[in-house]
Amino acid sequence: MSGLVVVDARTDWPLQIPGMHVMTAWDYLTLTPEVLQRNIRVYNLCRSFSYQSTGYYVSLLAGARSHRPLPDITTIQDLKLAESPGVLNDEIDELIQSSLARLGSSEYVLNVYFGQSPTKRHERLARALFNLFPAPLLQATFEYKGDEWRVDSIGPIALGEVPGSHLEFMHQAAREYFTRRRMPRQKKDSYRYDLAILINEAEKDPPSNARALKLFEKAAEDLGFQVDFIDKGDYGHVAEFDALFIRETTAVNHHTYRFARRAEREGLVVVDDPKSILRAANKVFLSELMDRHRIPQPKTMLIHRGNVKQIARELGFPCVLKQPDSQFSRGVIKVDNEAELKREVRDLLERSDIVIGQSFEPTDYDWRVGVLDGVPLYACRYYMAKDHWQVVKHGRNGGKIEGHHDTLPIDAVPPLVRNVAVQAAKAVGSALYGVDLKQFGNVVKVVEVNDNPNIDFGVEDLVLKETLYRRIMEYFVRRLEARVKNQP
Structure with a gap:
């Protein structure tokens, strides 16, 4: 048995699906927990999720039983507190506007069944709502106010209301x-845990290349x-795993952060x-953190x-300006004179109220x-790209030139390099x-x-080889x- 469908009455769920067992709510609530595997x-799929109801x-x-409910109790509470527009991020809001455009009425009701919509044009919106509120049956009501659609309400829908x-x-x-490939399977005797590896097959510069991902899979x-390798469409399945390894470039205003939050x-x-x-x-x-821990860094200015007029006096020329969330040498600019400084600072401050100067x-x-759990794991020297001051030189046409490396x-x-690296990593946390x-x-x-550091086949693994992935x-x-x- 890979899953359990819980309903108020057996007649509520007529489907027979291999691996799925149907049980009434009262049978589930009154059974001895040891009857079912952890x-x-x-x-x-109970008819009500109201506070202290059977559902x-x-x-x-x-x-409490180390079973994995969908919806879980947090999602139920989130749905009770959901108010428009605060629950919606920009990504969902854009989907709402595009999905509901050109509707003739000022109200619309969308039912979402296991992440799918009966109306094809609303498929992406249905998946996004399910990812935000993972519940088997959802109903969202929208109103057209002013010049845009807004969510009026969102909540679970009972089987009897379908x-x-x-x-x-x-x-x-x-x-x-229930039968999709990424659903939990009956574990083979040799498997103790389920691991999800989050990837983005369309990403141009992923943190691990395809051969590295295969080696991670083998080591695991x-x-x-x-x-299981998952992508951003699998947010609603996160709770089905024991561990999540993010091998897609992370960012705060991004689905990778939402995956990490939900997994935690x-x-x-x-x-x-x-x-x-x-x-x-x-x-x-990071600048403030390094200062607080007395870890040396280049002379830095927020x-x-x-304080724009003080930059030249404090840092001199040339100096480096950094967008706070810059990655892969993008958003990092070297300026050689006052005119360049004024132009680049003006542009950067349009995007962030504070930028970094070094x-x-x-x-x-x-x-x-590379530091894992406070222990140095691997080391590389990345050389500057030819005729450039950074490791990566990005061209205007989207191409790039990278310097060579050694491991x-x-x-x-x-x-001293090892010790300072470990100090800096420990200041941030205890992961990778x-x-x-x-x-x-x-x-x-x-x-x-860097969180989510590059680990590529043929680069970071040149010394440890398969041992790197295993560790x-x-x-x-x-x-x-x-x-x-630590579980009771």
Whole structure:
């Protein structure tokens, strides 16, 4: 049995789906928890989720029993508190406007069945709402106010409220949802845990290339994981796993952060965790953090509209300006004179109220030390691109030129470089980080700390090879085993 459908009466759910067992709510609430295996998926299709109702208690006790309810109790509460427009991010709002454009009425009701809509043009909006509020049956009401559509209400819909004309579609959506490849399967004897690896196949510069992902998968399976690669459309399935490994470039205003938040809330072991994403994604935070921990960095200035005239005096020329959430050498600009400085600062302050300014300290290469749980794991020297001051030179046509690299055994890295890298990583957290540093003889300075560091086949793994992937997967195992030991 891979899942359990819980209903108020057996007649509420006529479908017979392989691997799915149907049980009444009262049978579920009164059974001895040991009757069912731990970590089973519970699909709560009760007629009401109101506070202290039967449906409410099914999701509540499922969480207490280490079962995995859909919806979980947090989603039920979120739906009770959902108010427009505060619950919607810009991505969902854009979908609302495009999906509901050209409707003749000022109101519209959208039913969502296991993430699908009976109306084809609303498929993307239905999936987005399900990802935001993972519940099997949802109903959203929209109103056209002023010149745009807004959500008037959103909440679970009871089985008895599904229109007769929708029943066949709802049943088919349920079949697809229950039998899809990424649904939890009966674990083989050799598998102890489920691991999701979040990727984006369309990403031009992912943090791990295809061969590295295969090696992560192999290392995980060797350690007892059942592995599924998921994408941003699988937000509603996060709770079905024991651990989440994000191998898509992370950002705060982005689905990767929402995945990390949901995974952490569901009790998964997650890398990158949301705290690490928040901290490492913003160079303003990192600058202050390094100062507070007395970790050396290039001379740094927080620039705002009130101190622009002081930049040249403080940093001199050339100096480097950084957009706070810059990545992969983008949003990082070297300015050589006052005219360039004024132009670039003006543009950067249009996007952020604070930007970073640093003294320009050229080196032939930057160190990158990978640190996992406070222990240095791998080390690379990334050399500057030819005739350029950065490791990557981006062309106007979207192309790029990268400097060459070499990978060293950790023992071959100067002790000061290792020590400063570990200090910087520990200041951010206890997960997986890539610390970039510059070395000037006996002086080492931190450039930045990256969550979600690149781990590519043929680059970072040149020394440790398959051992690198295994050590990262062993981190997940240690965390999961510690979680089991700490459970009452």
